[in-house]
Amino acid sequence: xxxxxxxxxxxxxxxxxxxxxxxxxxxxxxxxxxxxxxxxxxxxxxxxxxxxxxxxxxxxxxxxxxxxxxxxxxxxxxxxxxxxxxxxxxxxxxxxxxxxxxxxxxxxxxxxxxxxxxxxxxxxxxxxxxxxxxxxxxxxxxxxxxxxxxxxxxxxxxxxxxxxxxxxxxxxxxxxx
Amino acid sequence: xxxxxxxxxxxxxxxxxxxxxxxxxxxxxxxxxxxxxxxxxxxxxxxxxxxxxxxxxxxxxxxxxxxxxxxxxxxxxxxxxxxxxxxxxxxxxxxxxxxxxxxxxxxxxxxxxxxxxxxxxxxxxxxxxxxxxxxxxxxxxxxxxxxxxxxxxxxxxxxxxxxxxxxxxxxxxxxxxxxxxxxxxxxxxxxxxxxxxxxxxxxxxxxxxxxxxxxxxxxxxxxxxxxxxxxxxxxxxxxxxxxxxxxxxxxxxxxxxxxxxxxxxxxxxxxxxxxxxxxxxxxxxxxxxxxxxxxxxxxxxxxxxxxxxxxxxxxx
Numbered sequence: 001x002x003x004x005x006x007x008x009x010x011x012x013x014x015x016x017x018x019x020x021x022x023x024x025x026x027x028x029x030x031x032x033x034x035x036x037x038x039x040x041x042x043x044x045x046x047x048x049x050x051x052x053x054x055x056x057x058x059x060x061x062x063x064x065x066x067x068x069x070x071x072x073x074x075x076x077x078x079x080x081x082x083x084x085x086x087x088x089x090x091x092x093x094x095x096x097x098x099x100x101x102x103x104x105x106x107x108x109x110x111x112x113x114x115x116x117x118x119x120x121x122x123x124x125x126x127x128x129x130x131x132x133x134x135x136x137x138x139x140x141x142x143x144x145x146x147x148x149x150x151x152x153x154x155x156x157x158x159x160x161x162x163x164x165x166x167x168x169x170x171x172x173x174x175x176x177x
Numbered sequence: 178x179x180x181x182x183x184x185x186x187x188x189x190x191x192x193x194x195x196x197x198x199x200x201x202x203x204x205x206x207x208x209x210x211x212x213x214x215x216x217x218x219x220x221x222x223x224x225x226x227x228x229x230x231x232x233x234x235x236x237x238x239x240x241x242x243x244x245x246x247x248x249x250x251x252x253x254x255x256x257x258x259x260x261x262x263x264x265x266x267x268x269x270x271x272x273x274x275x276x277x278x279x280x281x282x283x284x285x286x287x288x289x290x291x292x293x294x295x296x297x298x299x300x301x302x303x304x305x306x307x308x309x310x311x312x313x314x315x316x317x318x319x320x321x322x323x324x325x326x327x328x329x330x331x332x333x334x335x336x337x338x339x340x341x342x343x344x345x346x347x348x349x350x351x352x353x354x355x356x357x358x359x360x361x362x363x364x365x366x367x368x369x370x371x372x373x374x375x376x377x378x379x380x381x382x383x384x385x386x387x388x389x390x391x392x393x394x395x396x397x398x399x400x401x402x403x404x405x406x407x408x409x410x411x412x413x414x415x416x417x418x419x420x421x422x423x424x425x426x427x428x429x430x431x432x433x434x435x436x437x438x439x440x441x442x443x444x445x446x447x448x449x450x451x452x453x454x455x456x457x458x459x460x461x462x463x464x465x466x467x468x469x470x471x472x473x474x475x476x477x478x479x480x481x482x483x484x485x486x487x488x489x490x491x492x493x
Contacts, residue, residue, distance in 0.1 A: 024464040069471075073431045074418055125415050125473040 019147055022062045037107055039098055055102040057134035061147040067135030068149045070128050076136075079116065082155060083139040088116060094140040105133045178443070178450055180376060182359035184332040188379070189351045191268045191335040198264040205253055268336045272315035272349045280308060281319045284327035284340045284362065287369035287470060288433060288446040293389065294319075302392040303421075305433030306446045309378045311385040312352055320346040325367065331360030331377050339364060352379030359447065368469035374447025388440075395424030396436050396492055407488025410481045415473065422492065432471065438492045445470065453486055460485065 057063035071077060079088030094100050098108045109129050112119030120129070138148045187196040228235055283290040293302040310316045320329060322340040330337040331350065338348040352358070362373035380388070399405040411417065412426055419432035427435075441451050445467050449455040458465075460482065463472035477485070 022469065024468045122413060123415050123418055125475050128473055 019059065019061050021060060037099075037103055039104075055130055055134060057130050058102065058137060058143040059147050060134070061149070063131045064134045064138050064143065064147055065149045066128070067131035067133070067138075070124070070132050071135055074120070074124060074132075076132070082152070091136055091139045094142055096140075100137070100140060100142060102130070102133050102137065105136055106130065109133070178447075180357045180359040182332055182361065186333055188354050188356060188358060189334040190272065190353070191350070192333055194264045194267050195336055198260055201260055202257060205257060209250075209253065270349075271317075271347075272351055274315045277315040277317050277349075278310065279317050279319065280310075281321070282308070282329065282340075283321045283323060284329070284366075284373075285323045286325065286367050287362070287373040287467070289329075289373070289375045290433070291375075293392075300393060302389060303434040304392060304437065304441070306375045306443065307378060307441050308375065309380065309385055309388050310350070310352055311382040312355055312379050314382070315349055315351045318348040318350060320348055326364050327362050327366050327373070328364035329360060329375075330363035331358050331375075333358040334360075334377060337363045350377070352377070355379050355381060357442070369467050372446060372448045372467050374443075376442060376447065378442075391440070391493075392437055396422045397424075399488055399491055401487075403484050404488045404491050406481075407484035407486070410477075410485045411488060414477065414481075414485075415475050419471075435489070435492060439490050440493055445472075453490060456489060457482060457486055 057067070079086060080091050083092040084090050085092075089097065096104075098104055098113055106129060108117065109124065109132060110119065110121045112121075124132070134143060135149065137143050184192060184195055184199060187193040230236075279294040281292040281294055283292070289306050291304050291306070291308050293300075295301050308316075308318075318329070318338075320338060320340045321344075322342045324342065326342070327340040328337050329340060329348065333356075334350045334352055335348070338346055340346060356379055358377045358379070360375045360377060362370055364370075366373065399408050408425065411422070417427045417429060419429040420435050421428045421430065423434070423436040439451070443449065444451050444455055444459050445463070448467055449459065459472070460475075461477065462474065463470050464474050
């Protein structure tokens with residue numbers, strides 16, 4: 001029994017390593033936009049099967065959190081907000097105008113889309129773009145839950161404790177954040 | 178790359194307090210150590226001398242010896258405790274002076290953003306990993322962190338101060354003699370914590386004023402065709418997403434300001450010296466030099482790289 005538990009712990013441990021694995025310098029999962037990319041349901045001559053690229057970043061917590069950072073740094077947040085949308089469409093649902101497969105989102109980021117989505121080709125390196133794809137998919141709940149990023153402190157209803165003023169002892173001023 | 182980073186070469190009032198405290202501890206503990214060793218040796222040498230346990234004079238002598246040793250230890254420990262608390266209180270005290278300088282230092286993984294504040298927008302200066310200060314004038318550092326807890330430590334000038342996200346910490350430093358003093362992040366903050374250094378450059382007030390004046394200017398226009406091409410490369414590559422160069426369209430705020438990159442001594446927060454060769458290595462393979470850094474690997478061809486280097490060299 002003890003041995004079984006030990007083996008189980010080891011196996012779970014290795015799974016956790018994979019989930020957190022950090023690959024700083026690598027070729028991104030795929031480098032181009034596939035010819036078979038489908039944008040909608042209507043296609044002349046019958047519908048071709050889209051070859052889906054399985055992005056390994058979808059299951060990697062570190063890649064998703066890096067994507068989240070880039071999402072804010074590159075100002076995706078300016079239009080799409082933290083998934084809720086604003087000037088741009090929301091990303092929290094999984095029904096998207098130009099498809100929700102990883103390669104669709106990658107193509108949308110790289111090529112831009114009408115009515116406001118700029119093209120980031122040449123501006124966002126491929127690896128970071130795929131990390132953003134993984135983060136955006138995690139917003140929509142399309143990635144495994146155990147890899148998703150935590151919600152930001154300031155998105156919670158209650159303020160984080162470090163940022164709330166504290167009452168001092170009787171008659172004395174408290175700490176101001 | 179060999180700048181002093183030692184608390185035993187104090188160059189400022191706070192550091193001097195820490196240094197004299199260190200020497201006090203050193204001499205007291207050394208004296209205690211030597212005395213204890215001498216006593217131990219004496220006891221070993223004299224161990225065969227017969228002592229009568231029934232002799233009241235002998236037991237009184239032992240009692241006096243133990244009591245006086247305890248008394249001396251207590252007094253010494255209290256001296257150390259009191260001087261330590263005094264130094265601690267002094268080193269967090271302000272150096273109130275109406276002529277002090279305000280500098281905002283924001284730590285992030287893994288570099289230091291340095292902003293010279295001014296009420297006039299055009300007088301503000303933003304640089305990275307280097308703090309220039311005039312000799313003999315107190316400087317108020319306003320410390321902030323954007324991600325995790327960092328700690329600023331320039332041992333030659335002052336003690337440590339933690340930078341905690343969501344809070345602003347005030348910290349005073351002052352240099353009493355000219356020099357370049359190395360500082361280091363002193364709170365583990367991730368992969369490249371060890372490569373998160375900064376330099377404090379203390380110079381006389383004339384030099385400092387000249388430096389500040391040159392930093393206030395926007396980047397000069399590229400002097401030749403190649404540098405002009407380099408600027409175009411910069412503005413059309415991923416560089417522009419994070420870095421800013423005042424005077425061009427590049428306005429990213431999340432990475433070091435490069436307006437006067439060529440005037441700095443180091444690259445990547447004190448990791449490598451600022452030479453054209455190291456700069457080329459940094460642009461093509463930042464992840465190889467500093468794995469995990471936020472600077473991504475970008476594909477850039479040789480000609481573009483040469484032009485970009487040429488341009489960045491002109492940003493004096």
